[in-house]
Amino acid sequence: AQKVTQAQTEISVVEKEDVTLDCVYETRDTTYYLFWYKQPPSGELVFLIRRNSFDEQNEISGRYSWNFQKSTSSFNFTITASQVVDSAVYFCALSEAEYNNAGNMLTFGGGTRLMVKP
Amino acid sequence: EAGVTQFPSHSVIEKGQTVTLRCDPISGHDNLYWYRRVMGKEIKFLLHFVKESKQDESGMPNNRFLAERTGGTYSTLKVQPAELEDSGVYFCASSQLQGYEQYFGPGTRLTVT
Numbered sequence: 001a002q003k004v005t006q007a008q009t010e011i012s013v014v015e016k017e018d019v020t021l022d023c024v025y026e027t028r029d030t031t032y033y034l035f036w037y038k039q040p041p042s043g044e045l046v047f048l049i050r051r052n053s054f055d056e057q058n059e060i061s062g063r064y065s066w067n068f069q070k071s072t073s074s075f076n077f078t079i080t081a082s083q084v085v086d087s088a089v090y091f092c093a094l095s096e097a098e099y100n101n102a103g104n105m106l107t108f109g110g111g112t113r114l115m116v117k118p
Numbered sequence: 119e120a121g122v123t124q125f126p127s128h129s130v131i132e133k134g135q136t137v138t139l140r141c142d143p144i145s146g147h148d149n150l151y152w153y154r155r156v157m158g159k160e161i162k163f164l165l166h167f168v169k170e171s172k173q174d175e176s177g178m179p180n181n182r183f184l185a186e187r188t189g190g191t192y193s194t195l196k197v198q199p200a201e202l203e204d205s206g207v208y209f210c211a212s213s214q215l216q217g218y219e220q221y222f223g224p225g226t227r228l229t230v231t
Contacts, residue, residue: 033217045209045222091161095217104216105151105163105174 002027004094006109013082014117021077021112023092029053031097034068034075035106039089051075082116089113120144122223124210130229136198139226143192143212149173150193151213151220152185156206167193168216200230 003026013019025034036048049059051068059066063080079086093106123142131137143150152164164183165175169190178185182201187193197204207227211220 035219037222042224043207044224045211047219047221050219097217104149104213105166105177106153106161106211106220107163108153108161110160 002029002032002094002096002107004092004107004109006090006092006112008112009110010113010115012115012117015084016081017116018078018080019082019114019116021079021090021092021114023075023077023109025073025075025092025094027094027096029096033095033097035093035095036066036075036077037091037093039091039111041088045091048077079114082114084116084118087114087116122210122212122221124208124223124226126226127224128227128229130231131200132231133202134199136196137200137228139195139197139208139210139228141193141195141210141223143210144214144221147212147214147221148190149213149216149220150187151211152193152195153209153211154206155209156203159206161209164195197228200228202230204228205230 005024032053034051037045039045056068065078067076089111091111092109095104095106125140129137148169150167153161155161163177165185166173167187170187184196207225209222209225211222213220
């Protein structure tokens with residue numbers, strides 16, 4: 001069975017600090033996908049990134065970066081120079097590949113609430 | 119291009135009543151998913167449609183929940199009769215291809231009193 005753990009339930013930082021959100025996953029599949037979503041106060045889930053299990057390259061998008069390490073089953077998310085607008089709940093999620101007949105459903109972690117103070 | 123929309127945004131009903139939630143996916147997305155988050159718990163998968171067919175309904179909690187997707191366009195999720203433990207936020211998502219990013223709607227907050 002697949003599982004996603006976000007050990008940090010809440011993080012508080014001051015604006016301009018860097019912050020890393022941890023995500024650890026469990027799966028028996030060799031092919032899977034990892035995702036990060038942002039849930040701002042308005043409530044919708046906003047897609048941030050998708051990464052497949054064969055691509056361990058780190059990714060950078062503006063102030064956001066993601067570190068995928070299969071050896072430790074982690075997919076951590078770093079925000080550089082955080083801003084107040086980054087305040088939200090962030091969810092890490094896992095989807096097993098279709099050929100394993102897992103239905104491509106997302107398994108979510110519990111979420112990390114990030115508060116960025118001015 | 120319009121995103122995933124859900125109606126209503128909020129619903130408050132009494133235990134034993136019926137409620138129907140609606141989801142309109144992004145146009146052209148064959149894959150439609152329902153998830154829910156009950157208070158203090160994680161977001162959990164309910165079911166997955168490919169066009170009008172149920173691909174996976176392993177997450178449906180019991181037979182009080184009925185989902186349909188007539189014509190492969192919008193989907194409805196009916197809860198009948200509603201129980202207190204059904205309270206939570208129900209999310210709908212759609213994707214163009216399986217395994218690819220799912221785009222979520224704003225959710226429907228259901229409160230059963």
